[in-house]
Amino acid sequence: AQTVTQSQPEMSVQEAETVTLSCTYDTSESDYYLFWYKQPPSRQMILVIRQEAYKQQNATENRFSVNFQKAAKSFSLKISDSQLGDAAMYFCAYRSTNFGNEKLTFGTGTRLTIIP
Amino acid sequence: ETGVTQTPRHLVMGMTNKKSLKCEQHLGHNAMYWYKQSAKKPLELMFVYNFKEQTENNSVPSRFSPECPNSSHLFLHLHTLQPEDSALYLCASMLEASAGSGNTIYFGEGSWLTVV
Numbered sequence: 001a002q003t004v005t006q007s008q009p010e011m012s013v014q015e016a017e018t019v020t021l022s023c024t025y026d027t028s029e030s031d032y033y034l035f036w037y038k039q040p041p042s043r044q045m046i047l048v049i050r051q052e053a054y055k056q057q058n059a060t061e062n063r064f065s066v067n068f069q070k071a072a073k074s075f076s077l078k079i080s081d082s083q084l085g086d087a088a089m090y091f092c093a094y095r096s097t098n099f100g101n102e103k104l105t106f107g108t109g110t111r112l113t114i115i116p
Numbered sequence: 117e118t119g120v121t122q123t124p125r126h127l128v129m130g131m132t133n134k135k136s137l138k139c140e141q142h143l144g145h146n147a148m149y150w151y152k153q154s155a156k157k158p159l160e161l162m163f164v165y166n167f168k169e170q171t172e173n174n175s176v177p178s179r180f181s182p183e184c185p186n187s188s189h190l191f192l193h194l195h196t197l198q199p200e201d202s203a204l205y206l207c208a209s210m211l212e213a214s215a216g217s218g219n220t221i222y223f224g225e226g227s228w229l230t231v232v
Contacts, residue, residue: 043204103161
């Protein structure tokens with residue numbers, strides 16, 4: 001079974017600065033997907049960014065980018081130019097590529113606070 | 117607005133009550149999920165439905181009874197719950213187009229359940 005670990009329960013960053021959230025995972029599969037989801041106070045889980053394991057290039061979405069290290073099974077999220085609206089819980093998630101097993105396995109989350 | 121709507125948003129029920137949570141998706145997806153989110157724990161997958169058929173029951177107690185009448189609707193029937201069942205229940209959906217399609221799972225805003 002796959003597991004996802006987020007070792008930082010809480011992080012804070014000054015507005016406009018850069019912050020990196022850590023995530024490690026364990027799997028025996030060679031192909032899979034990794035995701036970062038954001039959960040603001042409204043509680044809706046919003047997809048931030050996704051990475052296909054077969055791609056060596058790190059995914060980027062505007063101010064959000066990942067550092068995907070497949071051998072180390074590490075998948076960190078970097079938020080540049082942090083904004084007040086980035087304050088939320090951030091969850092790292094893993095998903096298999098096996099058909100019929102597309103459920104997400106989540107980490108425990110990191111609460112990100114933005115300091116004005 | 118992600119196209120996944122959950123009602124009610126908040127529910128308080130006694131341990132002897134019977135109530136239901138409803139999820140509706142307007143995205144044309146064919147896979148639907150129930151997740152449970154408790155404080156300080158990772159999101160727990162409860163049930164998976166593909167094309168109205170249940171494909172996964174993650175050892176969920178029988179006091180939780182899912183129903184999927186069609187690909188757009190998913191219910192979670194609740195009866196004789198315990199206080200420890202108080203949590204945020206998240207519904208999600210995805211288009212399962214093909215094996216390893218990498219499609220994104222979309223979440224609703226959740227239903228806050230309090231069992232008293």
